[in-house]
Amino acid sequence: EGNFFDVPIAVSPPLRPGRNVVAVEIHQANARSSDLGFDLELGGFRRLAPTDLPPTDRSPVVPGNLPKPDELPPLLVASGLVTTDDGRVARGARVMLRAAGDSPEASPGESLSSLTVDGSGRYTIVHRVPIEERESTFVLESSRGYLASERVEVRPRESRQEFDLELRDRAPLSGEVLTFDESPLGGVIVQVLRSGEEPVDSDVPAGPVATTLSDERGRYRFPSLSPGSYAVRAQVPGGFAEAERSEPVVIGEEGQLGRVDFHLPAFKKGTWKHWTHAEGLPDN
The missing domain is CATH 2.60.40.10 (Immunoglobulins)
Known part of the structure; x- marks a missing residue:
């Protein structure tokens, strides 16, 4: 980075007055093509006499036609x-x-x-x-x-x-799960359901279209949702909490971005204990 090379180029036949096309091809060794970036500036033109050329370049000049710009x-x-x-x-x-x-x-x-x-x-x-x-x-x-x-x-x-x-x-639907003091809530289950979808059995609610977990920063995302109208909910102890926005999220054919945030009470921390028949529970 920051290296500049001043390379003299002998053009034969000589450049003509007006617009000329000079094609330059640069090769590099021991590097990936993605590592190379360059700016090309042409300047300092002057006509060279045959005696200015190295001995190996003093061969007879064969006239040729330069390609046209559109070629x-x-x-x-x-x-x-x-x-x-x-x-x-x-x-x-x-x-x-x-x-x-x-x-x-x-x-x-x-x-x-x-x-x-x-x-x-x-x-x-x-x-x-x-x-x-x-x-x-x-x-x-x-x-x-x-x-x-x-x-x-x-x-x-x-x-x-x-x-x-x-x-x-750029996910079609994403958002954050936060506490009331704006602290992130990680590991919260977030689900997407078709908005207005009638369950087949009135006693069984319609299942979620997609389910994910919020990360350690409280963020969640659904990267692939087909066009439609959706409702979003987050799981909390004892059930589900609806999103702050009451209207459904509409994902169109062009994949418009929808954002739904949740503000929930902080979950209480506790410890798990394994109960057995010694505490009077059935032995399973």
Whole structure:
């Protein structure tokens, strides 16, 4: 990081007045491609006389035609900053470039390039786009654990494009289980039920669609729920507590995010004792 190389390039035939296309290909050894990011600046052009060239380069010059700009494979270069929804740098996050549905070569969602952000949360992703896909759309996204960014549609451009990505919980339904003093409650069973669903047997309540536990920070999440209207409840001693919001949570076709929080009394701590027939209980 921070290394700069000044490399003289002899162009033959000489550059013509106006716009010229210079193609540069960089190779590296003993490193992954995701570890390399570079900025290319061209400057300091001057015409070299044959005597300026090394002896090995004084061979006869064979005239040739440079490719036209639209004959070169375009490059898609995107860079930016990845943060969490609270503004912190998302160290360790992965950034992926995927094919969209209009690519003639790649399958929708196919990973084309990926890398891990650097220590400052920044990334630069480079993808050489086949000529036949120069008008295609690509999808840029980032993730870390269960946090993910929104998907950004990008197209090849002549210059670098900047996209800052924000990570947050993208599960269709999530929330927190807290005490009345805002302390987290971990290990609480949280269930999702279809809202308004009539039980088959009136004496048996409708079962939950999904069940999970809150973590040590009181957070819970349901990463995969089909579109519909849902009610959420948390298990407490002696039964279930309904969510603070009385209206049902509606998950649409686009996977709109729903958030439901619980504020519950702190659970009393105790100890378990194993009772046997010695205490007058049946021996089983």
